[in-house]
Amino acid sequence: MFRQVVLIFLLSCSIGYTYAQAVYVPAQHSVYHFIDRMDILYADSLPLHTSLKYYKREDIKYILSHDRYGNVSDKDIEDIQYLRKEFRVDRDTSLGDLQKGIFKTFYKNPVHLFELETDNFELVINPFFNFRIGKDRESDDFIFLNRRGIELFGVLDKRLYFYSSFIETQSNFYNYINPYIDQYLTIPGNGLYKDYNSRIISQLEGYDYSNAQAYIGYPITKHVCLELGHNKHFIGNGIRSLLLSDFSHNYFYLKMNTRIWKLEYQSIFAELSSRSPRQVPNNDLLPKKYMASHYLNFRFNPKFEIGLFESVVFSRENNFEFQYLNPVILYRSAEHFLDSPDNVLIGLNAKYNILRRVSIYSQLILDEFNSSRLFDSSKWWGNKYGIQIGAKYINILGIDHLDGQVEYNRVRPYTYSHFKPSEDIEAQSSSSYAHNNQTLAHPAGSNFSELIIKLRYQPIRKIIADVRYIYTLKGVNGPDENFGSDILLLNTSRVMDFGVNQHQGNLSTINMLNLDISYELFHDFYIDLSLLVRRDRNSNLGDINTTFLGTGIRYNIYNTTIDY
Numbered sequence: 001m002f003r004q005v006v007l008i009f010l011l012s013c014s015i016g017y018t019y020a021q022a023v024y025v026p027a028q029h030s031v032y033h034f035i036d037r038m039d040i041l042y043a044d045s046l047p048l049h050t051s052l053k054y055y056k057r058e059d060i061k062y063i064l065s066h067d068r069y070g071n072v073s074d075k076d077i078e079d080i081q082y083l084r085k086e087f088r089v090d091r092d093t094s095l096g097d098l099q100k101g102i103f104k105t106f107y108k109n110p111v112h113l114f115e116l117e118t119d120n121f122e123l124v125i126n127p128f129f130n131f132r133i134g135k136d137r138e139s140d141d142f143i144f145l146n147r148r149g150i151e152l153f154g155v156l157d158k159r160l161y162f163y164s165s166f167i168e169t170q171s172n173f174y175n176y177i178n179p180y181i182d183q184y185l186t187i188p189g190n191g192l193y194k195d196y197n198s199r200i201i202s203q204l205e206g207y208d209y210s211n212a213q214a215y216i217g218y219p220i221t222k223h224v225c226l227e228l229g230h231n232k233h234f235i236g237n238g239i240r241s242l243l244l245s246d247f248s249h250n251y252f253y254l255k256m257n258t259r260i261w262k263l264e265y266q267s268i269f270a271e272l273s274s275r276s277p278r279q280v281p282n283n284d285l286l287p288k289k290y291m292a293s294h295y296l297n298f299r300f301n302p303k304f305e306i307g308l309f310e311s312v313v314f315s316r317e318n319n320f321e322f323q324y325l326n327p328v329i330l331y332r333s334a335e336h337f338l339d340s341p342d343n344v345l346i347g348l349n350a351k352y353n354i355l356r357r358v359s360i361y362s363q364l365i366l367d368e369f370n371s372s373r374l375f376d377s378s379k380w381w382g383n384k385y386g387i388q389i390g391a392k393y394i395n396i397l398g399i400d401h402l403d404g405q406v407e408y409n410r411v412r413p414y415t416y417s418h419f420k421p422s423e424d425i426e427a428q429s430s431s432s433y434a435h436n437n438q439t440l441a442h443p444a445g446s447n448f449s450e451l452i453i454k455l456r457y458q459p460i461r462k463i464i465a466d467v468r469y470i471y472t473l474k475g476v477n478g479p480d481e482n483f484g485s486d487i488l489l490l491n492t493s494r495v496m497d498f499g500v501n502q503h504q505g506n507l508s509t510i511n512m513l514n515l516d517i518s519y520e521l522f523h524d525f526y527i528d529l530s531l532l533v534r535r536d537r538n539s540n541l542g543d544i545n546t547t548f549l550g551t552g553i554r555y556n557i558y559n560t561t562i563d564y
Helices: 002-011 030-041 057-065 074-086 178-184 331-338
Strands: 114-117 121-136 142-156 160-171 193-197 205-219 224-231 251-260 263-273 288-301 304-314 343-354 358-368 384-393 402-411 448-457 463-476 506-522 525-537 544-555
Touching: 030 057, 030 074, 030 358, 030 402, 057 074, 121 525, 142 544
Parallel strands: none
Antiparallel strands: 114 121, 121 142, 121 544, 142 160, 160 205, 193 205, 205 224, 224 251, 251 263, 263 288, 288 304, 304 343, 343 358, 358 384, 384 402, 402 448, 448 463, 463 506, 506 525, 525 544
């Protein structure tokens, strides 16, 4: 039914003005840090609404083609020149004149394996891989990653843009991630998996899984664009997002973006799964639930922007709730029209740049609250909210390309959870703010506080060093006790109505230090060295210690670290 709604909606839209390629830049690409620097140092030169991820290639190309950057450093000039080449900002020279390439076909543009450009059609094809191996001192197992894939993207008739990628992975994980996989029968950021045993090295055991992203988009007017596909999204300016993050698996969605004046408005209508594939036997369809979300961002001036967020997650008998298709109504009002038990969240995002050196940002998420009980001493369970506050500091102590970030996140127990029961698993909700048993917001779920300190130093353009320290306090559920840390559980199973404290339950104190050093041997080909030290102290449930040292090579892909 949802797909029929999407088709009707698309066919009903009139065709208007056009604009060019709008394929997204992949997450973790170095251009995101570059944009952070340019936004803080030269905010008046950037038209982006930085809280809406991911950035589009055309927006990046526009920024790179802009000459008003003031007195940029030599390293910034190197970054700009490097990215201008990757995004082909200078198009005076035809593709065929760049160089002969391999067999006069491949790598004619040294950035891409294959690139085709005609008057009405553009196509890019790239392979990518990431091979890593290392040793955890706390166990006898090797930690490995064997990831390969291919992507293609392009534009048809200078209007319709498209993207598709497929990734195949064999890997295992740090010892603190394995309990998560065993409990929720899912791998963070991925879907179906099976067990893996290497035929070459008997000690390599883990998981075998694949992933795919694909979407198409079309600008229906100068300012409005529709997009349909499988992907995920991120709202915010921080390392985490309490509103909508990219931690979960890809989901099927229809998105409408409107950008006009100082406003950008995003509506997402998505089909989610209330189970992981491993929980559904045989070849039965995954049970469905749905999400509709709006985000309105106002770029008040080049330094300050603020956004309003609302989202609703609801389950029906595999039917979409048509009233939530209204892109301009408040979902709480629609919920009252329906007299429905759906899970509605509202939020706020803000960012302000100071002195061309610092950017402060913040988020607030409200799941449910009672104003009369919010500030009293009752500590009512229903006051469910989360806060984020952070800051980015560019060129610390005047050292060029030494950049830092500090972020604090705190989410109350039972936030993002819901009371509507699942049909098959009685203890689990069918309307929690999750997809495929993976949270749609912060990876820690709820009932936690977190401090992140991050430093990034680029002494020369080819070397990048990232260090991240994370300190977390999290109240963990016990056997048959719901203290509010697991957002999938029915919140009707809570241990109490009043006296609900932050970090209640079995307290885990987590310290994690992660160091990554990357050297770019040639364009987008990196040699990596990684060190991870993590200590999880829990007096009731036992300690988990991790000490990992590893290395790897990768091409056209970017490393991510699973913190939870």
